[in-house]
Amino acid sequence: MxxxxxxxxxxxxxxxxxxxxxxxxxxxxxxxxxxxxxxxxxxxxxxxxxxxxxxxxxxxxxxxFNNLYSTDLNEVNVGRVQQAIDAGRLDGAATVTVGALVQAGIIARPRDGVKLLGVGELTAKVAFEVTRASKSAVEAVEKAGGSVVVAYGAGVSVRGKGGKDLGGKGEATA
Known part of the structure; x- marks a missing residue:
């Protein structure tokens, strides 16, 4: 051939x-x-x-109905954060932000931010900077000696479903 x-x-x-x-x-x-x-x-x-x-x-x-202002948040329990600290994947001394949670493999991608939930036990003194936090999560963190800063749009742009920027610059402490 x-x-x-x-x-x-x-x-x-x-x-x-x-x-x-x-x-x-x-x-x-x-x-x-x-x-x-x-x-x-x-x-x-x-x-x-x-x-x-x-x-x-x-x-x-x-x-x-598609809500233009709805946010797609990652939900993270304090017990899961404690597991990551114990395993050495997350630094308990540094502030835990959305980026730190992604690097530790606790969440896959940032989406519109993180909501901290109070399921599980937290023993480490940790400072959190999250988009939202439940009352039980704030109590659990403060009981362990840490702090929670609820910063809307903490390290993430908060965008509606239509791509419209909804701000997200205001900060509040819980």
Whole structure:
């Protein structure tokens, strides 16, 4: 076998149909588009059109609601943070932020921030900077001698579902 002898198998490739090339070609005159009408023209897409009848997508009732201002938060329990500190994946002396939690592998990605929840036991004195925190989580952290700073948009841009920036600069301590 030589390089100049290599070619596709018989019937593997077909030549392109050349439309509008005369009556003898079988695809002359209307070029396979039928005759007249909107669909015979170029650049027409009539998806969902039912000939004047109310289309299906308008006949069906609307369901649900997408809140523009909803936030998609990661939920992290204090017990999980303690496990990471014990395993040496998280530095208890430094402030625990969204970035630190991602690096420790506690959360996969930042999303719109982190909500700290109070399930589990926390023994280490840890300072947290999170987007939100439950009362039980704040109590558990303060009981262990740590602190919780609730900073809306702590290290993450808080964006609505429509991509609109919702601010997130205000800070409050809990």
């Amino acid at each position: 030589k390089l100049n002898e290599i070619r596709d198998n018989e019937g593997a490739t077909k030549n392109r149909m050349r439309v509008g090339r005369g009556i003898g070609s079988g695809k002359g005159k209307t070029a396979g588009r039928g005759v007249k009408g909107q669909k015979a023209r170029t650049g027409v897409a009539i998806k969902g059109f039912e000939g004047g009848q109310m289309p299906l997508h308008r006949r069906l009732p609307k369901r649900g």
